[in-house]
Amino acid sequence: xxxxxxxxxxxxxxxxxxxxxxxxxxxxxxxxxxxxxxxxxxxxxxxxxxxxxxxxxxxxxxxxxxxxxxxxxxxxxxxxxxxxxxxxxxxxxxxxxxxxxxxxxxxxxxxxxxxxxxxxxxxxxxxxxxxxxxxxxxxxxxxxxxxxxxxxxxxxxxxxxxxxxxxxxxxxxxxxxxxxxxxxxxxxxxxxxxxxxxxxxxxxxxxxxxxxxxxxxxxxxxxxxxxxxxxxxxxxxxxxxxxxxxxxxxxxxxxxxxxxxxxxxxxxxxxxxxxxxxxxxxxxxxxxxxxxxxxxxxxxxxxxxxxxxxxxxxxxxxxxxxxxxxxxxxxxxxxxxxxxxxxxxxxxxxxxxxxxxxxxxxxxxxxxxxxxxxxxxxxxxxxxxxxxxxxxxxxxxxxxxxxxxxxxxxxxxxxxxxxxxxxxxxxxxxxxxxxxxxxxxxxxxxxxxxxxxxxxxxxxxxxxxxxxxxxxxxxxxxxxxxxxxxxxxxxxxxxxxxxxxxxxxxxxxxxxxxxxxxxxxxxxxxxxxxxxxxxxxxxxxxxxxxxxxxxxxxxxxxxxxxxxxxxxxxxxxxxxxxxxxxxxxxxxxxxxxxxxxxxxxxxxxxxxxxxxxxxxxxxxxxxxxxxxxxxxxxxxxxxxxxxxxxxxxxxxxxxxxxxxxxxxxxxxxxxxxxxxxxxxxxxxxxxxxxxxxxxxxxxxxxxxxxxxxxxxxxxxxxxxxxxxxxxxxxxxxxxxxxxxxxxxxxxxxxxxxxxxxxxxxxxxxxxx
Amino acid sequence: xxxxxxxxxxxxxxxxxxxxxxxxxxxxxxxxxxxxxxxxxxxxxxxxxxxxxxxxxxxxxxxxxxxxxxxxxxxxxxxxxxxxxxxxxxxxxxxxxxxxxxxxxxxxxxxxxxxxxxxxxxxxxxxxxxxxxxxxxxxxxxxxxxxxxxxxxxxxxxx
Numbered sequence: 050x051x052x053x054x055x056x057x058x059x060x061x062x063x064x065x066x067x068x069x070x071x072x073x074x075x076x077x078x079x080x081x082x083x084x085x086x087x088x089x090x091x092x093x094x095x096x097x098x099x100x101x102x103x104x105x106x107x108x109x110x111x112x113x114x115x116x117x118x119x120x121x122x123x124x125x126x127x128x129x130x131x132x133x134x135x136x137x138x139x140x141x142x143x144x145x146x147x148x149x150x151x152x153x154x155x156x157x158x159x160x161x162x163x164x165x166x167x168x169x170x171x172x173x174x175x176x177x178x179x180x181x182x183x184x185x186x187x188x189x190x191x192x193x194x195x196x197x198x199x200x201x202x203x204x205x206x207x208x209x210x211x212x213x214x215x216x217x218x219x220x221x222x223x224x225x226x227x228x229x230x231x232x233x234x235x236x237x238x239x240x241x242x243x244x245x246x247x248x249x250x251x252x253x254x255x256x257x258x259x260x261x262x263x264x265x266x267x268x269x270x271x272x273x274x275x276x277x278x279x280x281x282x283x284x285x286x287x288x289x290x291x292x293x294x295x296x297x298x299x300x301x302x303x304x305x306x307x308x309x310x311x312x313x314x315x316x317x318x319x320x321x322x323x324x325x326x327x328x329x330x331x332x333x334x335x336x337x338x339x340x341x342x343x344x345x346x347x348x349x350x351x352x353x354x355x356x357x358x359x360x361x362x363x364x365x366x367x368x369x370x371x372x373x374x375x376x377x378x379x380x381x382x383x384x385x386x387x388x389x390x391x392x393x394x395x396x397x398x399x400x401x402x403x404x405x406x407x408x409x410x411x412x413x414x415x416x417x418x419x420x421x422x423x424x425x426x427x428x429x430x431x432x433x434x435x436x437x438x439x440x441x442x443x444x445x446x447x448x449x450x451x452x453x454x455x456x457x458x459x460x461x462x463x464x465x466x467x468x469x470x471x472x473x474x475x476x477x478x479x480x481x482x483x484x485x486x487x488x489x490x491x492x493x494x495x496x497x498x499x500x501x502x503x504x505x506x507x508x509x510x511x512x513x514x515x516x517x518x519x520x521x522x523x524x525x526x527x528x529x530x531x532x533x534x535x536x537x538x539x540x541x542x543x544x545x546x547x548x549x550x551x552x553x554x555x556x557x558x559x560x561x562x563x564x565x566x567x568x569x570x571x572x573x574x575x576x577x578x579x580x581x582x583x584x585x586x587x588x589x590x591x592x593x594x595x596x597x598x599x600x601x602x603x604x605x606x607x608x609x610x611x612x613x614x615x616x617x618x619x620x621x622x623x624x625x626x627x628x629x630x631x632x633x634x635x636x637x638x639x640x641x642x643x644x645x646x647x648x649x650x651x652x653x654x655x656x657x658x659x660x661x662x663x664x665x666x667x668x669x670x671x672x673x674x675x676x677x678x679x680x681x682x683x684x685x686x687x688x689x690x691x692x693x694x695x696x697x698x699x700x701x702x703x704x705x706x707x708x709x710x711x712x713x714x715x716x717x718x719x720x721x722x723x724x725x726x727x728x729x730x731x732x733x734x735x736x737x738x739x740x741x742x743x744x745x746x747x748x749x750x751x752x753x754x755x756x757x758x759x760x761x762x763x764x765x766x767x768x769x770x771x772x773x774x775x776x777x778x779x780x781x782x783x784x785x786x787x788x789x790x791x792x793x794x795x796x797x798x799x800x801x802x803x804x805x806x807x808x809x810x811x812x813x814x815x816x817x
Numbered sequence: 818x819x820x821x822x823x824x825x826x827x828x829x830x831x832x833x834x835x836x837x838x839x840x841x842x843x844x845x846x847x848x849x850x851x852x853x854x855x856x857x858x859x860x861x862x863x864x865x866x867x868x869x870x871x872x873x874x875x876x877x878x879x880x881x882x883x884x885x886x887x888x889x890x891x892x893x894x895x896x897x898x899x900x901x902x903x904x905x906x907x908x909x910x911x912x913x914x915x916x917x918x919x920x921x922x923x924x925x926x927x928x929x930x931x932x933x934x935x936x937x938x939x940x941x942x943x944x945x946x947x948x949x950x951x952x953x954x955x956x957x958x959x960x961x962x963x964x965x966x967x968x969x970x971x972x973x974x975x976x
Contacts, residue, residue, distance in 0.1 A: 076914070082911030082919075083901070083911055086903055086916055086923075087854070088855070088893070088895055091853065092856070092919075095847075095853040248866060248918070249856070249918060297919075299920030331859045331860065331861075492946060551918025552917065714960075717914065718914050720957075721957030722956050722957045725954075747859070747861060747863075749863055755949045756948050756958050756961075757946060
């Protein structure tokens with residue numbers, strides 16, 4: 050059985066020719082760009098197969114209830130229904146999860162959040178599926194939901210899950226706990242629930258092997274091998290019976306790191322013996338994936354009268370929702386980034402990630418550090434005001450440098466140009482746009498198309514945010530990556546399981562191979578589980594980890610090539626190097642093209658790239674738990690209508706520590722896109738739940754920034770190649786989201802002279 | 818419930834058989850005619866991923882009843898340019914870095930062609946306003962605006 054291809058482009062990356070010229074450092078265009086622009090690139094939701102069925106999922110209407118009875122007989126009576134599955138039909142492990150396996154494939158005893166999966170159907174048409182789901186009768190005993198994270202901590206609410214209501218508690222205690230003042234500033238900061246809101250909705254096509262002896266799943270995901278492990282366990286199959294092929298991914302931002310429809314699609318395909326496609330709609334997507342953790346953070350900074358930080362106290366409460374997902378790792382990221390990119394040797398931090406009957410929380414771009422940054426940057430502005438410094442000066446006085454330490458005791462060994470980032474951002478030109486906008490155009494006023502603001506009332510503010518973000522996975526996890534490079538007749542074929550979500554890994558693969566090997570043509574093989582893991586496309590890690598794997602495999606191939614050429618020409622391999630597209634003898638006259646040198650031979654090498662081992666934190670939160678760090682600075686300019694509570698973000702200026710920009714155009718794209726999500730969190734994005742019920746699971750009511758909401762972005766790429774990073778390049782995806790949000794909020798505070806402690810900032814927060 | 822009608826898509830008459838009466842143009846284009854270039858991301862007219870031209874008007878395919886489009890000229894992303902021979906707008910999006918995940922791209926290509934037909938030299942504000950019905954979650958829009966401006970400049974130069 051094969052997947053139907055529409056048009057002539059394969060859409061997936063199989064056979065994609067990365068044939069455009071361009072080496073490391075060039076702004077090479079995407080190899081998949083033309084198919085994407087022509088609509089012929091196949092996303093997971095575009096896949097079909099002969100005789101495929103549609104799958105759909107029954108979801109709980111209640112945030113917390115005991116399931117008394119499920120009667121699926123009504124669904125079976127509908128023509129066109131081919132399968133109806135509940136928990137009783139899961140042949141293997143009944144639960145899954147990224148860190149702890151605490152989430153049921155289908156709820157059977159209790160539902161713990163609104164939208165939890167309870168059953169799945171397969172039928173001949175999406176409408177048949179909808180009618181079948183409506184015909185399933187579920188009798189519930191509705192229970193009062195746990196929605197207040199503090200009640201999970203204080204133990205006043207009975208456990209809503211056998212694993213208890215606390216997912217993780219972590220303290221950090223460092224240095225002299227008696228330090229107090231002389232300057233003390235404190236605040237409590239809250240962040241609402243942000244949704245990743247990728248455009249390409251969850252979708253997968255499952256193809257059963259003959260006789261049900263295995264399954265092939267084409268899916269939009271972030272981590273093929275982790276999906277396979279969890280799916281195989283639930284199916285009761287060995288891993289090798291489950292093949293995962295990357296379907297085209299329409300954005301991810303963390304929301305595809307957890308299992309959503311994968312197991313359901315495979316179960317339906319195996320039960321019916323036919324291909325099954327599941328495609329969520331937007332409302333189901335909002336319920337069907339994890340979100341950024343809502344979080345409340347209290348911080349108290351003790352500082353000298355010169356503004357230098359002496360000690361930080363903090364308490365983090367993160368709402369993990371109904372299932373654990375990555376909550377324990379998100380918590381560790383949050384608490385270990387308490388100080389931000391500033392020196393601090395004395396700290397007392399208490400962090401909680403708890404279970405509630407809200408939507409499950411997990412990975413989203415910035416992964417815990419977004420939350421920490423909103424608090425520490427609010428504190429830096431309070432500190433500046435308390436000691437009479439401006440926001441830039443207080444940050445410069447505390448700016449972290451290479452060799453400084455986190456409050457975990459970990460030394461920052463990476464390039465850490467924090468002061469330079471702040472200075473370069475400050476040097477970027479402020480907007481020329483006058484307060485209230487150019488040309489008296491009402492579209493440029495806060496509220497834009499609403500045309501409600503009065504130009505005379507508009508006030509402008511400027512605010513700062515500076516961030517630190519860990520790169521790669523932490524706490525002793527070996528998130529290695531694997532790549533295989535095969536060169537024959539001048540063409541390099543690169544194989545990896547690295548998920549391309551839009552970030553452009555497939556672009557730099559060609560750049561790496563051309564630079565290291567001197568080949569002109571690079572072919573990217575199918576992205577699937579037929580090679581070792583690449584780890585997840587998350588944590589700003591794929592350029593470093595999978596880029597490093599591709600570079601490592603290319604270097605192995607190059608060594609073999611040099612040995613081959615040296616033997617033919619009676620030279621030493623060490624004399625040879627790649628110059629452009631030629632192999633040259635640095636001590637003699639030999640020069641031949643790589644194409645000629647590889648004619649008629651095949652060199653095939655695989656490389657596994659591991660980063661140095663990290664440690665678990667101890668009870669006092671001490672340990673070298675992170676792999677590497679990147680830094681960023683943001684300055685925001687906003688116009689505010691204080692009477693209407695409306696904000697227009699006019700400009701974001703940023704300098705980012707990128708190590709080395711392997712593809713400057715791609716880096717700019719990551720920075721602008723990450724800032725858009727940071728601006729969204731600052732002023733508009735929140736998935737609301739009241740008593741556990743989701744209130745705005747549509748794009749009409751959950752607002753993401755449009756063309757009219759996005760400010761001008763001015764960028765300075767700070768390139769200080771990191772000696773610890775392959776090719777000197779740091780990951781660039783997350784830092785833009787980390788401190789753009791606090792910069793915008795600081796600018797609003799500056800404009801209206803009012804303390805704002807919650808994001809997104811609502812009109813009522815400004816007006817009240 | 819079962820319907821038969823003919824749609825004029827990208828210059829060809831396409832028969833639609835056995836469709837349910839309430840199917841959207843987006844659903845019929847994708848699931849019955851196999852034209853997968855138009856995308857669905859909200860199905861309520863908020864994101865523009867399904868943008869197509871209906872008698873030269875830019876519409877959201879998810880908001881149009883397929884059966885109601887009988888007799889109108891429908892142009893989808895597949896009708897913009899032959900595969901492998903991208904239009905100036907499509908090529909500019911690729912060259913300018915306006916494409917990341919690419920899910921919003923077909924809709925934005927349709928909207929940009931429509932905009933530049935009506936307004937060959939749009940201001941930045943006009944680009945922002947005209948394209949504000951198309952949501953992109955990856956790019957932050959900067960490179961898309963650049964792509965549109967590149968096409969406008971190139972077309973003027975070619976005149």
